[in-house]
Amino acid sequence: xxxxxxxxxxxxxxxxxxxAGQPYEGTxxxxxxxxxxNYYLKLEIEPDDNDGLIVLFRYxxxxxxxxxxMDQERHYRRLEKKVAGAFxxxxxxxxxxxxxxxxxxxxxxxxxxTITVRLDHLPIFxxxxxxxxxxxxxxxxxxxxxxxxxxxxxTTSKIDPYADAVVDAxxxxxxx
Numbered sequence: 697x698x699x700x701x702x703x704x705x706x707x708x709x710x711x712x713x714x715x716a717g718q719p720y721e722g723t724x725x726x727x728x729x730x731x732x733x734n735y736y737l738k739l740e741i742e743p744d745d746n747d748g749l750i751v752l753f754r755y756x757x758x759x760x761x762x763x764x765x766m767d768q769e770r771h772y773r774r775l776e777k778k779v780a781g782a783f784x785x786x787x788x789x790x791x792x793x794x795x796x797x798x799x800x801x802x803x804x805x806x807x808x809x810t811i812t813v814r815l816d817h818l819p820i821f822x823x824x825x826x827x828x829x830x831x832x833x834x835x836x837x838x839x840x841x842x843x844x845x846x847x848x849x850x851t852t853s854k855i856d857p858y859a860d861a862v863v864d865a866x867x868x869x870x871x872x
Contacts, residue, residue, distance in 0.1 A: 701844060702742060702846065706844045706845060706846045707725065707835065707844070708843070709723060709835075709836070709842075709843045709845075710841055710842050710843075711723065711841065712745075712839055713838075719776075719783045720767070720839075722748060722750065722836055722837050722838035723836055724752060724834050724835070724836035725834055726834030726835075727832060727834065728755075729832065730830060730831055731830055732754075732831060732850070733830040734806060734808065735805075736805050736851050737751070737805075737806075737848075737849070737850050738847070738849045738851075739802050739846070739847060740799045740800065740845070740846045741799070741802060741843065741846075742844045742846070743794070743800075743837075743840055743843045743844075744842035744843065744844075745840040745842060746768040746769040746840075747767060747838055747840035748767045748838030749765070749766045749794060749800075749843065750763055750835065750837060751764040751804060751833075751835055751836075752835070753806055753833050754806060754828040755832040755834050756828060756830075759779075760778060760779060760827075760828060761777070761778050761828065761831060761834075762775070762776070762786075762825075762828060763775075763776050763777075764776075764804065765838070766794040767794075767838070768794050769793070771790065771792060772789065772790050772792075773789040773793065773794070773815070773820060774788050774789075775788075775811065775821045775823060777825060777827045786811070786821070786823045786825055787813075787823050789820060789821075800815065800816060801816050802815060809824045810823075810824055811824075833850055835848070
């Protein structure tokens, strides 16, 4: 639902929806156009739980997309693709979850076959893959209650990490 919380209107997932064990599928909300090819996706996530956070991109349907899934309790970050219903891991960090209290800044760039994922402006994955060339974006959770999504931006222009951090710091502090 869209609610007024955290100082603004945000998208809130407040149900503990999950499947048992891997592949950790939960609940998603997605938007956009199937023809979106090359884009930058930027969003802020604030979890009040320590379970799975999910960002979808180049989403075609329930069986075909890329996703970033991070879990603080289970200490992992994964970049995965789902093709014809089967998941394949493209990048994995088993030492870290999302590692942050408060808002987490996620940036994903998809240009051609290159996928770059940044977390709080630091690169965590860069991979090359051709499974999905276009699709929508989405957010979701796995077994996580009270997770907030805000400032979701999709653009074809590169997002400047420094300018983004300055704007976020000033806007979030001021409560705008």
